[in-house]
Amino acid sequence: DAGITQSPRHKVTETGTPVTLRCHQTENHRYMYWYRQDPGHGLRLIHYSYGVKDTDKGEVSDGYSVSRSKTEDFLLTLESATSSQTSVYFCAISDETPTGELFFGEGSRLTVL
Amino acid sequence: AQSVSQHNHHVILSEAASLELGCNYSYGGTVNLFWYVQYPGQHLQLLLKYFSGDPLVKGIKGFEAEFIKSKFSFNLRKPSVQWSDTAEYFCAVNNQGGKLIFGQGTELSVKP
Numbered sequence A: 001d002a003g004i005t006q007s008p009r010h011k012v013t014e015t016g017t018p019v020t021l022r023c024h025q026t027e028n029h030r031y032m033y034w035y036r037q038d039p040g041h042g043l044r045l046i047h048y049s050y051g052v053k054d055t056d057k058g059e060v061s062d063g064y065s066v067s068r069s070k071t072e073d074f075l076l077t078l079e080s081a082t083s084s085q086t087s088v089y090f091c092a093i094s095d096e097t098p099t100g101e102l103f104f105g106e107g108s109r110l111t112v113l
Numbered sequence B: 001a002q003s004v005s006q007h008n009h010h011v012i013l014s015e016a017a018s019l020e021l022g023c024n025y026s027y028g029g030t031v032n033l034f035w036y037v038q039y040p041g042q043h044l045q046l047l048l049k050y051f052s053g054d055p056l057v058k059g060i061k062g063f064e065a066e067f068i069k070s071k072f073s074f075n076l077r078k079p080s081v082q083w084s085d086t087a088e089y090f091c092a093v094n095n096q097g098g099k100l101i102f103g104q105g106t107e108l109s110v111k112p
Helices: none
Strands: A004-007 A010-013 A019-025 A031-038 A042-051 A054-057 A064-070 A073-078 A087-094 A108-112 B010-014 B019-021 B032-038 B045-050 B056-058 B064-068 B073-078 B087-094 B100-102 B106-111
Touching (some): A004 A087, A019 A031, A042 B100, B045 B064, B073 B087
Parallel strands (some): A010 A108
Antiparallel strands (some): A031 A087, A042 A054, A064 A073, B032 B087
8 A cells, every 4th residue: 555644534613613634655656636525425635736845726715724835745724614615635646647546544533513 | 616426325136137327427628537446344445446548447356347328427337247246336427627536336246
């Protein structure tokens, strides 16, 4: 399995609080992605990064921000969590794009009360 | 906007039955196509992929998929399913723009 670690794996928080999810990779892959998985919607791209300090928005970026100060770490921040952001969040990495295979982390389950 | 549609949301089969899961996409240019599988409680794993060449691609665990360009389809097939194939299956399309777009997923339940 690809060396991808997501933390925390489970988090329960309250509406209005900030939340940061971390994705750490040991593969030195250039591309990193944050997806959210919701029933009936599959996986939807939130943000992605194509290098240190280089990020771009995905399909559902509103309410989320990201940062990548090092190759190995990609942080996803919910500035003020809402119940609609209750979801399972997956980090993925890729060594090459556009044809590269994505390798996924184990997921982070976030519940916003 | 580019989109991926999986027509079957939940499929229930008995062991040894044949499987076909539909996937259609809405992008007219060159695409790369993928099927991912997510076993219960696990992360997504690549099942198979199509980049170019033979439109019939074979993946792991006896799965195969056929790319039909004229129909914008990339259906997944398996001649005989097993209980261990119970999982959620996702079709995904990359239009070579750096973003992989996923379908809604199809949940497959195989009864022993």
